[in-house]
Amino acid sequence: MKIEVNQKEFHQCINTVRKGVSTKTTLPILSGILLKTEGDQLKLIGTDLEIGIESFVDANIIESGEIVLPANYFGNIIKELPNDMVRMEVNQSNNTAFIKCGHSKFNINGFAADEFPTLPEIESGYSFSIAQSKFKDIINQVEFAISQDESKPFLNGGLLLLEEGEIKLVATDTYRLSYCHSPLEDQEVKLESIIPAKTIKELSRLLDHSEEELEIIITDNQILFSFSGIIMISRLIEGQFPNYKYVIPNKSSIQAKADKENLLRAIKRAALLARQDANIIKLNFAQDELVITANAPEVGQAFERVGISLSGDETEIAFNANYLIDALKAVDNEEVTLELSGPLAPGVVKSQSGDYICVIMPVRSA
């Protein structure tokens, strides 16, 4: 294989597929990136057998071929090279790559490409498209609530639902639940699948804030995302996601509307002193103001006031400040609604548009 590639484009492409590369593996070849010539492009693949990322970069192909190079060394070398044409020659007989750019020369030992696992072919399955920015927003509003508890794998991902002409994404760690829905054109089927947290995280990183289409194909145990010349294939999590519907309260006795930014900033400030007290902040809802307090016995007390419009009785409730901050950060409207039904009942953070809901369990405070 003999190729010439622009350093900047090469580095960008390596960075894309690098996130699919396994960091903890017993198979050394999985710590590498597959480089393969295809037409007038160079194809790069990184996989840890659970997620696979494939991307292309334009190249001057002098001689076709393929090789697997260790992602860490190869990625860092290309990153540090000057912004010029990178010339790469692969010796297929001993699986080594010679890299030359400007006055820099490197020889790297690699692996035989035929030992690299091939990504599964996904031909059948349900296919639909959605704008990249829309899906990125949905992911960002839900991602934070995914459970880290590995003893319940079905909670280590987000539930993707297609039903009632909408796309929905739900995640929960049993202490909070975030839910986002958005209309989806020409969507008739009803299906659900659990997308692993890592896939969601990498998608959120790779998707653009553009109106370009993202094509999604879902099969029984795999999901494929195709966008901006990148293909990401991931396994789906098996198991039954809990019934999220009965966790979302369908009625509330108290509603408070507030400016999202003001509320978020006030909670962030109060949270500075809540760290010593398990991040607990108290929210005191009065008719036209919300008083937020935090108490750190050894440090001091925090006291914040935020203007609100309250409907219902005045009340007091305590929350984990981090949960509230995460939920408020995900709201993309200027106004936010807090819905409560008492100091021990779950609180609901709702966006003005109503397409985002986060249910948070309050904390019993003394």
Place this chain on the structure above:
Amino acid sequence: MEEIISLLAHFQEELQVLTNDFQKMKNTIYNIYKENEKLKEENQNLKKLLFTKEEEEEPDQEGGMGYDNLTRLYREGFHVCHLNFGEGRESDCLFCMGLLDNNLDEVEEESSDK
């Protein structure tokens, strides 16, 4: 030779003592076994009596009792949701609360129907 005969006689005596002890133990174990059988039977009869009595007293409150038991278990610091049933909980759980609220609604609906 005399010494050996004397030893054998002593050994015979010891064996006799052991046999007697063994017989005593056998009798004791047999008595315990009989007593255990009797207690088992008595326990069974008492359980039967208790359940019959409970069923007669509260034939319509199964839902309410189930709800009370779950609430008590939850208050004692255990999950009652199917995700973590029986596991100790660190703080309040959304799914346990959802389950208890739904059960409460059902119990209330049932009692209002009656």
